[in-house]
Amino acid sequence: MxxxxxxxxxxxxxxxxxxxxxxxxxxxxxxxxxxxxxxxxxxxxxxxxxxxxxxxxxxxxxxxxxxxxxxxxxxxxxxxxxxxxxxxxxxxxxxxxxxxxxxxxxxxxxxxxxxxxxxxxxxxxxxxxxxxxxxxxxxxxxxxxxxxxxxxxxxxxxxxxxxxxxxxxSSGGQVFYAAIGCACAFIAAVFVLIVAYYVRDKKTRRHRDPLQESRGLSSACSVERGTGVGPAQTFLSPETPPPASATSTSTYRRLDDRPSRELHERIQEITVQRCRVRLLSIEMEGTFGRVYRGSYHEEGASTPRDVLVKTAAEHASQSQVALLLREGLALYGLSHPALLPVLGVSIEDRSAPFLLYPHTGYKNMKRFLLRCKLSSEGPPRALTTQEVVEMALQAAKGVQYLHRKRLVHRDLAARNCVVDDDLRVQITDNALARDLFPQDYHCLGDNENRPIKWLAIESLLNKTFSTASDVWAFGVLLWELTTLAQQPYVEVDAFEMASYLRDGYRLAQPINCPDELFAVMAYCWAMSADERPTFSQLIVCLQDFHTQLTRYV
Structure with a gap:
């Protein structure tokens, strides 16, 4: 028995x-x-x-x-x-x-x-x-x-x-097309190397001493005595109004129809004296914009504070300058741990306008993720799934705060976030993003550079943006985190993206990405905006998954 x-x-x-x-x-x-x-x-x-x-x-x-x-x-x-x-x-x-x-x-x-x-x-x-x-x-x-x-x-x-x-x-056709693809990839790689060498050489000749002229920022102020004096730059007059077309190209958009305050009113509220800012080194540089590391000596302070300075080059057009200011001031007046605030702005007569941001060790997230792939330049360890989820949670909470303030970001991506060595994440405005990361933006014949491969299907087809389109972009941002900033849809031409998404194709699951995390991404890419989760729901899902991960650590 x-x-x-x-x-x-x-x-x-x-x-x-x-x-x-x-x-x-x-x-x-x-x-x-x-x-x-x-x-x-x-x-x-x-x-x-x-x-x-x-x-x-x-x-x-x-x-x-x-x-x-x-x-x-x-x-x-x-x-x-x-x-x-x-x-x-x-x-x-x-x-x-x-x-x-x-x-x-x-x-x-x-x-x-x-x-x-x-x-x-x-x-x-x-x-x-x-x-x-x-x-x-x-x-x-x-x-x-x-x-x-x-x-x-x-x-x-x-x-x-x-x-x-x-x-x-095992088909012969696949071998044939693979051979053609390898040949095309080799030719493209050679072409990219030639173009990169040409651009780098051109920039080197144009900016033999890129900081020489910027050191003149401090020469007119008694606070910064002893600094070098450089040649003057061309600045936009404060009386020059931004072009009317610049209003429609602003990335952030309020959900209601209440008119926002005029750009120059916001500038006056946080204007800083140009002589109190000193530029130290170039962090990033594009065609018409630059990001410097610098110092700002506030009135009454005993020591200067570290800042980041976004400014336009001397050859930037007035529309580009207006776009820099308008998009750079979009987060003005907001306060959240996951948002990078604007510290100040300057637009003095005959001076290149610039925006000030606090600098406490944060660096651009996309560049940080790319360096993670290189053992010699990256962090001492690779990012774990738990760390990726923690970073995604911070970004999600920042966007949730924006939505509660009735703001839509419209360009959420790793390039528009910053992160420090403790993996604290902050979302930034997208001022100069088109210039600093031109490979992420494409023009589809409408004379407007847009982040095509981060856009929701309705934003791509109809140029309509909502909280749901930010959810779609967050899914791509999560994919960037798990792939260490790979280019999304690298094999798809920008002109084919609309039909590619309409046919139901999406980004593939990254290697070593857990099914639970990829499921969160996939829900963000639902064809119908109504079927996508809200950021409140995304935060709950990510927190639950994070709790599961910590049980085994």
């Missing part, structure tokens, strides 16, 4: 390793997500809950979903299937196996769910439910959720054939 009881307990408590596997093959994962990996939903009887909960977008070119399962029980396992579609008039489905049957013995079996789009464009939610009976009292229920993109101008048969052929790992 005891022996029978022991055998019965062993059967009941042993893991489901003797039951079944259910997964997506490498070719299927590559077709849907662009990854070279298999995705297991059930591995030896153990269910991957995070993978099950993730809603996988199905591009317009994909019309069949392939699943592979394997019976490990040593006996046939009964199953039932059902498909639930949110909009049956736009999408129908069919299975190449029966909806009720048994998972057969004898190795792997791959079956397909075919999706048939209707005669009009639509985004349809569907759910595939599978119930597997392991015993009379033990049934495993799985619910796979997909979001299918249907476009009326896509041919089901042709598109599927092309996509499957591209996914094959």
């Amino acid at each position: 005891l022996l029978k009881l022991a055998v019965l307990l062993f059967v009941l408590v042993r893991p489901g390793a003797s039951y079944f596997n259910l997964f997506l093959s490498q070719a299927e994962v590559r077709k849907l997500m662009g990854l070279q990996a298999e995705l297991f939903y059930v591995r030896e009887g153990v269910i991957n809950e995070y993978a099950i909960k993730f809603v996988v977008p199905v591009p317009a070119q994909v019309h069949k979903l392939h699943f592979t399962w394997e019976n490990l029980a040593g006996r046939p396992l009964p199953y039932t299937m059902s498909v639930d579609i949110s909009n049956p008039s736009a999408l129908s489905s069919s299975l190449n196996i029966s909806q009720a049957g048994e998972i057969p013995l004898g190795g792997l079996q791959t079956w397909a769910l075919a999706l048939h789009c209707g005669p009009y464009d639509a985004e349809v939610d569907l759910s595939l439910r599978i119930n597997v009976s392991l015993s009379r009292r033990n049934t495993t229920s799985l619910d796979f959720r997909r979001k299918k993109i249907c476009l009326k101008d896509k041919s089901n048969i042709g598109a599927e054939e092309v996509h499957v052929a591209a996914s094959g790992s």
